[in-house]
Amino acid sequence: MNIRDIALKAKVSVATVSRIMDPGKKGLVSPKTRAKVEKVIQKYHFVPNRSAQALSKHSTHTIGMVTPFSPEIVRSPYFEGLIAGIIEGIKPLSYDIKWIMVRDDEAGGLKLNDLMQRHAVDGMVFLAWRLMAELVKEIEKRTHLPAVLINDYDAHIRSSIVYCDNKPGMKQICAFLAAKNYSKIGMLRGPENVSPDAHERYEAFKAGLKQHKIGFHEKYTEKCERFDEQSGFHAMERWYERGDLPQVIVCANDDLAWGAMRFLQKIKVRIPEQIGIVGYDDAPRSEWTHPQLTTVRQPTEEMGKAAIETLIKLISGKDRKPVQIKFEPQLMIRESA
Amino acid sequence: MNIRDIALKAKVSVATVSRIMDPGKKGLVSPKTRAKVEKVIQKYHFVPNRSAQALSKHSTHTIGMVTPFSPEIVRSPYFEGLIAGIIEGIKPLSYDIKWIMVRDDEAGGLKLNDLMQRHAVDGMVFLAWRLMAELVKEIEKRTHLPAVLINDYDAHIRSSIVYCDNKPGMKQICAFLAAKNYSKIGMLRGPENVSPDAHERYEAFKAGLKQHKIGFHEKYTEKCERFDEQSGFHAMERWYERGDLPQVIVCANDDLAWGAMRFLQKIKVRIPEQIGIVGYDDAPRSEWTHPQLTTVRQPTEEMGKAAIETLIKLISGKDRKPVQIKFEPQLMIRESA
DNA sequence: CGGTTACATGTAAGCGCTTACAAAAATTAA
DNA sequence: TTAATTTTTGTAAGCGCTTACATGTAACCG
Structure with a gap:
C-alpha cells in the first residue's frame, strides 16, 4: 500500500495525497478532498515510506x-x-x-x-x-x-x-570540609590522559584548599591508573603502606571512592569516623552503599x-x-x- | 558526491559502481575496473546513500x-x-x-x-x-x-x-532456605496485574515449600501494590504492625527486598541475624547494599x-x-x- | 460578462540507488 | 577461423515519495 494506491482509490493525484500527509501543508487542500482522502488513508492504514521520504526530502528525521x-x-x-x-x-x-x-x-x-x-x-x-x-x-x-x-x-x-564545570564542584567540597574543620585533606587523583577531568579536578582541589587556608602537600595525594574501583582500591593500598593517611580523602570520581572505601573497610578503618571519603559524580550507587557517599552531582x-x-x-x-x-x-x- | 559522480569520474556505468559497493557481488567485476573504481571511491570518500539503498532494496538494515x-x-x-x-x-x-x-x-x-x-x-x-x-x-x-x-x-x-523461567529460581531459593533449617518462611508478593511474574513466583514459592515439607500459611505473605522499593517498605510496615514476622522473607523482586530491608533497618531489626531477606533479579545494587542481597540472577x-x-x-x-x-x-x- | 486573481489539483521530473536485461568483450571450443 | 560460451559492462526501469510548475476551476470586480 503506497501513495499511488491511495491516490487511485481516492481518485486524486499522488501530489494531493502527499500534501495531505504533510502536516506542514495544512491549507493547501480543500476540506472536501481532504476528508475524502483521509477516509481512504484511515481505511488502508497508510503509512508513508520513510526511506522514500528521506530520499526525496534529503532529511531522515x-x-x-x-x-x-x-x-x-x-x-x-x-x-x-x-x-x-x-x-x-x-x-x-x-x-x-x-x-x-x-x-x-x-x-x-x-x-x-x-x-x-x-x-x-x-x-x-x-x-x-x-x-x-x-x-x-x-x-x-x-x-x-x-x-x-x-x-x-x-x-x-x-x-x-x-x-x-569541575571547579564549582571542588570548591563546594573544600568549603564543606573546611567548615567541618578538617585540616589534613588528601586526594585520590584520576589518570590525566583519559579526560581533562582528572587534571581540572586536581587543580580545583588545590585552589579550594588554598582559598580556605588549608595546608596542602603533594604527598597527601595518590594517583590512580584508571577511573575505576579497582584502581581506587590499589591506590588506597599503596597509600596505606607508605603511611601518613589524611583525615579525609577527596576522590576524583565515585568509582575511585568506592575502591578506597572497600580497602579501608577491609583493614577495619571506620568511615567516616576515622577517615572521611568524598566522591565525584553522584552515581546512583552513592545512595545505596554503606555508608552513603558524599559526592558531587552532575546534572546529567x-x-x-x-x-x-x-x-x-x-x-x-x-x-x-x-x-x-x-x-x-x-x-x-x-x-x- | 553520489554514485553517478563516481561513475563519471571513473568512466564506468553506475551499475558497475553499485556492484563494487556491494560486498555480496564479489566476482561480478573484473579486477582491473574494480581497482580503478575503488581508487576514485577512496579519493572522494564515497559513501552510498542509505535511504536510496533502502528504498531500492526494500530493507533498511x-x-x-x-x-x-x-x-x-x-x-x-x-x-x-x-x-x-x-x-x-x-x-x-x-x-x-x-x-x-x-x-x-x-x-x-x-x-x-x-x-x-x-x-x-x-x-x-x-x-x-x-x-x-x-x-x-x-x-x-x-x-x-x-x-x-x-x-x-x-x-x-x-x-x-x-x-x-521463574520456577527454577524459586525452587533454588526454597532448597537453600530448607538446607539452612528455616521453618517459618514468608513472602512479599508482587502485584499480579503487571506481569505474570508475580503470580508465577508466588506459585513456585508455595510449590517449593511443599517440596521441602515446610509449613505455609497465607498469612506469612504480604501483597505489594507495585514492584518498587516504596511498596516493599510499606508492605513490611503493614506486616510489622499486624505482627507475626517470619524468619526469612522471600521477595518477588529486588526492589521489594530493599524496601523491606529499609523498613527493618529503621526499626533496628538485624539482617540476616533476626530476619533474613531474599530478593529476585540480581540487580547490580545487590552487591553494594549492606548487607549484600541474596537473590536470583536472570541472565539478562x-x-x-x-x-x-x-x-x-x-x-x-x-x-x-x-x-x-x-x-x-x-x-x-x-x-x- | 470578460478579465483578473486566488485557490485547488494535476503532471512530471527528480532524489540516489539496485537490478533485470541487453550488449559487448573476452575466452573457449570446434 | 568462426561459433558458442562465459565474463564483464552498460542501459534503463523501477523503488515511493516531494515539489516546481502547469493547468483548471471558482470567486471577484468593474
Missing part, C-alpha cells in the same frame, strides 16, 4: 547517538542520566534516535560525514567521545556539522558542546536534554554557529564525610 | 528496539543487562539499531506494520512490552512479523519470545543477545516460524540470608 562500542557503557551511571535526558529531550520533537556504536578499530578511518551518511542521520550527539578521540578530532575542523559533544570540555574546543539528565535541543537547533537552523553550554554541579552531603 | 517512552526505563538494572546483550548481539552483524519509544497514549491505535514502516526498520525487539500491552496484542495474530518479545512469558503466547545479557540473534534469523529467513527460547535463573547466595 533521525538523529544519531554516538557511543563507543562497548556493552559496559550502558552500565555506567553517568550514561544512565545522559540517556534519560536525551529521551526526555527528544520527546516533544518527533525525531527518531539511532544508536551508533563506533568500534575502536574503525574510529580511525571514519569521517564525520561518512558516519552521518552511512547511518542516515541528520545530526549526532557524542557520548564518551574521548574514547573515540580519533574520530572526533575532525569535529574541531568541521564545526558547521550538526554534531554536539557531551562533557569533557577543555579550553580549545570550538565545536558545540554541553558540559559540566539536564545535560542530555540540552544536548538534544542544541542539536535540533543546529539541524534546522541556517547559521550553524557552535554553541557551548555550561552546567553547574552540586554537592550532595551524605554519610561518608 | 536497521532493527528497532521498542520500549515504553519513559526515561526511568534506562534506570532499571534489568534494562542495563538486556541492552548490553543487545549491543553484544548486534556486534557481528552490521545492522543499525533504532530506539523506538512508544508513548502510552499512542500505543492504542498503533499497528505493528505501521511501527515498522514509520520508523523504517526491518524487525523489532520489544522490551518491557507488558507496558504496551495494547500494541503487542497484535503480535499474537501476526506471528509472521519479524518481532521478538523479551521476558514475561505466559503459556498462551505464540509469537517469538526469549524469557527466563544472554537474553538480549539471544533476542537479537533470533530476530535476525526471522528477518533473513524464509519461513517465519515463531521461536521461543527459555533461560534458567541462578541463585546468588550473599549476605542477607
Whole structure:
C-alpha cells in the first residue's frame, strides 16, 4: 500500500495525497478532498515510506547517538542520566534516535560525514567521545556539522558542546570540609590522559584548599591508573603502606571512592569516623552503599536534554554557529564525610 | 558526491559502481575496473546513500528496539543487562539499531506494520512490552512479523519470545532456605496485574515449600501494590504492625527486598541475624547494599543477545516460524540470608 | 460578462540507488 | 577461423515519495 494506491482509490493525484500527509501543508487542500482522502488513508492504514521520504526530502528525521562500542557503557551511571535526558529531550520533537556504536578499530578511518551518511542521520550527539578521540578530532575542523559533544570540555574546543564545570564542584567540597574543620585533606587523583577531568579536578582541589587556608602537600595525594574501583582500591593500598593517611580523602570520581572505601573497610578503618571519603559524580550507587557517599552531582539528565535541543537547533537552523553550554554541579552531603 | 559522480569520474556505468559497493557481488567485476573504481571511491570518500539503498532494496538494515517512552526505563538494572546483550548481539552483524519509544497514549491505535514502516526498520525487539500491552496484542495474530518479545512469558503466547523461567529460581531459593533449617518462611508478593511474574513466583514459592515439607500459611505473605522499593517498605510496615514476622522473607523482586530491608533497618531489626531477606533479579545494587542481597540472577545479557540473534534469523529467513527460547535463573547466595 | 486573481489539483521530473536485461568483450571450443 | 560460451559492462526501469510548475476551476470586480 503506497501513495499511488491511495491516490487511485481516492481518485486524486499522488501530489494531493502527499500534501495531505504533510502536516506542514495544512491549507493547501480543500476540506472536501481532504476528508475524502483521509477516509481512504484511515481505511488502508497508510503509512508513508520513510526511506522514500528521506530520499526525496534529503532529511531522515533521525538523529544519531554516538557511543563507543562497548556493552559496559550502558552500565555506567553517568550514561544512565545522559540517556534519560536525551529521551526526555527528544520527546516533544518527533525525531527518531539511532544508536551508533563506533568500534575502536574503525574510529580511525571514519569521517564525520561518512558516519552521518552511512547511518542516515541528520545530526549526532557524542557520548564518551574521548574514547573515540580519533574520530572526533575532525569535529574541531568541521564545526558547521550538526554534531554536539557531551562533557569533557577543555579550553580549545570550538565545536558545540554541553558540559559540566569541575571547579564549582571542588570548591563546594573544600568549603564543606573546611567548615567541618578538617585540616589534613588528601586526594585520590584520576589518570590525566583519559579526560581533562582528572587534571581540572586536581587543580580545583588545590585552589579550594588554598582559598580556605588549608595546608596542602603533594604527598597527601595518590594517583590512580584508571577511573575505576579497582584502581581506587590499589591506590588506597599503596597509600596505606607508605603511611601518613589524611583525615579525609577527596576522590576524583565515585568509582575511585568506592575502591578506597572497600580497602579501608577491609583493614577495619571506620568511615567516616576515622577517615572521611568524598566522591565525584553522584552515581546512583552513592545512595545505596554503606555508608552513603558524599559526592558531587552532575546534572546529567539536564545535560542530555540540552544536548538534544542544541542539536535540533543546529539541524534546522541556517547559521550553524557552535554553541557551548555550561552546567553547574552540586554537592550532595551524605554519610561518608 | 553520489554514485553517478563516481561513475563519471571513473568512466564506468553506475551499475558497475553499485556492484563494487556491494560486498555480496564479489566476482561480478573484473579486477582491473574494480581497482580503478575503488581508487576514485577512496579519493572522494564515497559513501552510498542509505535511504536510496533502502528504498531500492526494500530493507533498511536497521532493527528497532521498542520500549515504553519513559526515561526511568534506562534506570532499571534489568534494562542495563538486556541492552548490553543487545549491543553484544548486534556486534557481528552490521545492522543499525533504532530506539523506538512508544508513548502510552499512542500505543492504542498503533499497528505493528505501521511501527515498522514509520520508523523504517526491518524487525523489532520489544522490551518491557507488558507496558504496551495494547500494541503487542497484535503480535499474537501476526506471528509472521519479524518481532521478538523479551521476558514475561505466559503459556498462551505464540509469537517469538526469549524469557527466563521463574520456577527454577524459586525452587533454588526454597532448597537453600530448607538446607539452612528455616521453618517459618514468608513472602512479599508482587502485584499480579503487571506481569505474570508475580503470580508465577508466588506459585513456585508455595510449590517449593511443599517440596521441602515446610509449613505455609497465607498469612506469612504480604501483597505489594507495585514492584518498587516504596511498596516493599510499606508492605513490611503493614506486616510489622499486624505482627507475626517470619524468619526469612522471600521477595518477588529486588526492589521489594530493599524496601523491606529499609523498613527493618529503621526499626533496628538485624539482617540476616533476626530476619533474613531474599530478593529476585540480581540487580547490580545487590552487591553494594549492606548487607549484600541474596537473590536470583536472570541472565539478562544472554537474553538480549539471544533476542537479537533470533530476530535476525526471522528477518533473513524464509519461513517465519515463531521461536521461543527459555533461560534458567541462578541463585546468588550473599549476605542477607 | 470578460478579465483578473486566488485557490485547488494535476503532471512530471527528480532524489540516489539496485537490478533485470541487453550488449559487448573476452575466452573457449570446434 | 568462426561459433558458442562465459565474463564483464552498460542501459534503463523501477523503488515511493516531494515539489516546481502547469493547468483548471471558482470567486471577484468593474
